[in-house]
Amino acid sequence: MTRYVTVEPDLLYDGIRVLDGGKLTFDESGTLVDPSQILDDVSTTHLRFRNKAIVPGFVNSHSHAFQRLIRGRTHEKAALREDFWSWRQMMMTAVSQLTPEELYQVTYLAFVEMLLAGYTTVGEFHYIHRQPDGSPYDESNYLGKIVIQAALDAGIRIVLLRTATCRSGFANTPAEGGQRRFVEPDPEQIFNDLECLQNYLRRTDDPCSRMGVAPHSIRAVGASELVRFHAWAEKNHISFHIHAAEQPAEVEASLTHTGLRPVEYLANLGVLSKITTLVHATHVNQYEIDRIADTQTTVCVCPTTEADLGDGLLPAGLMAQKRIPMALGSDSQAIIDPFCEMRMLETGERLRTGQRICLGGPSAHDNGTSLTMPEHLMRSGTVAGSRSLHPNVVENPSLLRPGLPADFVVVDLHHPSLVGCSRATLIPSLVLHGAAGAVTDVWVQGKRRVSDKTHRGYNRGVQNFLTVCRRLFETP
Ligand SMILES: [Zn+2]
Structure with missing residues (x-):
């Protein structure tokens, strides 16, 4: 029956x-x-x-779950100027020490916290692939599979955005510290790993685990590989995510090395498209906004993280006018709260412009129906996120329809x-x-993962997380 x-x-x-x-x-x-x-x-x-x-359910389109580990540990002023780059150094130190088992435990608890907050899908921008000394694991997708398992064990829907970092930066100097775990210099090996991961997901055939392709940034992946990764994602009908224009220094470096601003550069390569999500797009000019809009590219805004890191405020009002879909992500896990992310998309624009009721208007979804500002924010937290992670709309889990x-x-x-x-x-x-x-x-x-504010794995997850904290932060 x-x-x-x-x-x-x-x-x-x-x-x-x-x-x-x-x-x-x-x-x-x-x-x-x-x-x-x-x-x-x-x-x-x-x-x-x-x-x-x-x-x-809310969709968290951009997450680095393991960064939950350094929450509360990055607020001491040790230098005259603290910014994104000094925070990044702290994050790299944590990365360089995590064992695979610890990566699982930290990731698991972050996913449980997401579920308790109302997220039902996470796009995990997964970029730790190698051992601390930079050598590969016997199984190249070893850590990616651990992250997928953590999601399935916690009960959250995951799109593993398999990240490619082919070089340490524009200058291609040898990777140091935590970055040794990210850099995989041979793109052919990465393509091979993408194929293997896709076959693995097909074999396991769990409706709650999918993948996307995510070149880390234009500084980490060269032009020809960016084009090839995008083509691979297009061929396989999966999403293509990339960090872009989060920091002014990143725009400066792009101008120096390519002669173009980051989004301008990506537009020229032809990798802005319906399957593409630009993560952050904080520092963009009108020309770049127009290219994002023309190509129906999604922007993933991470308001709580961008505020925490002092990244700046994107021109959300201009993007809304251009009907650019804006998804949302918890990114560094400074805060895991979809309501807070939705709110800050609007309130950030209020602070930037000195006006109220900034977003809303004709939508990128709903056949151009005009949305109120609150409806627009709700779409950002749900439908835009689904579109960003599942270009195949048949799987869109953000509408409650038969x-x-x-x-x-x-x-x-x-x-x-x-x-x-x-x-x-x-x-x-x-x-x-x-x-x-x-x-x-x-x-x-259809599975009840949180019941009356309780997740059945929470207490065990907390104990395991605290064990990791003790080893990493309290060792004499
Ligand atoms: Zn990120």
Whole structure:
């Protein structure tokens, strides 16, 4: 007998509109179904969520999960000027010491924290591939598979963005410290590893694990390889992600070595496209914004990390006017809270322009329908992220519609941040005032991963994470 589950909250946001008293029904495979199509001979579990709302699961399009390890450890002023580059040094030191087992433990807890906060999908920009001395593991995808396993064990949907770092920088000096674990000088080996990883994912055939291709940045991968990686992603119908224009120094280096700004350079190479996501795109000019828009490229903004690192503010209002899809990522894990990321996309623009209600307008999605500012933010946290990670829209898990995966989040309407919100104010309340603490339950592919604010692996995950912290930070 086929089993179904029906969930019924007070308010249901299906990704497009808020319904009073809507229901969701899904089958054993974790796929949403139309209740009117269900035959009589079935068993249905009915769950009623009073004083709760259900919304699509949030998508974290850019994550380096292991960086959760250095949270709280990078705020001491040791030099006259602390910036992204001194933070990066701290991150590299941590990278150089992690064992594969420790990478699993740190990554696992970061993924659990994401689930507790309402993320149901993570795009993990995975760039640690080698041993601390720079030599390869016997199995080149060893660490990538560990990260995928951590996601599946935690229960979050993952797109492993398999990163390529072919050189240490424009000058191609020998890699040092933690960077030795990233650099793989032979692109042919990377293509081979991409093929192997894809075959592995096909064999395991888990609907919650997919891959994308992610050249680290223009300083780490040369022009001809960038074009080849993009072509490989296009051929395989998967996403292509790259860091671009996060820091002014990066723009300067690009001008020095290529004569072009980073996004201009990528546009000239022809690698801006529907499958491409530019991570950050903080320092871009009007010409570059126009190229991003012309090519329907997605931008992934990481507001809490960009604020933490002092990266700057991207021209979000101009991008919204150009209908550029803006996805969101927790990046360095300074904060793991999708509500905070959505809010800061708008409030950053308010600080930059001195105005209110900055985003919204005709959308890159919904056939150009005009969106309110809160709707725009909600799309950034969900649909734009899905588009960024799953160019194959059939798998888009951000709309709660029959045929799509049951990835959704229950929020407590009696949480202090939300008390008093109604059907009309649910979305503005969530995106501008809500908090991860309002999330009570989370389903991914029809499986309940967070139940009444509890993830079953949390306590064990904390103990293992603390063991890693003790070894790395408390060794005399
Ligand atoms: Zn990043």
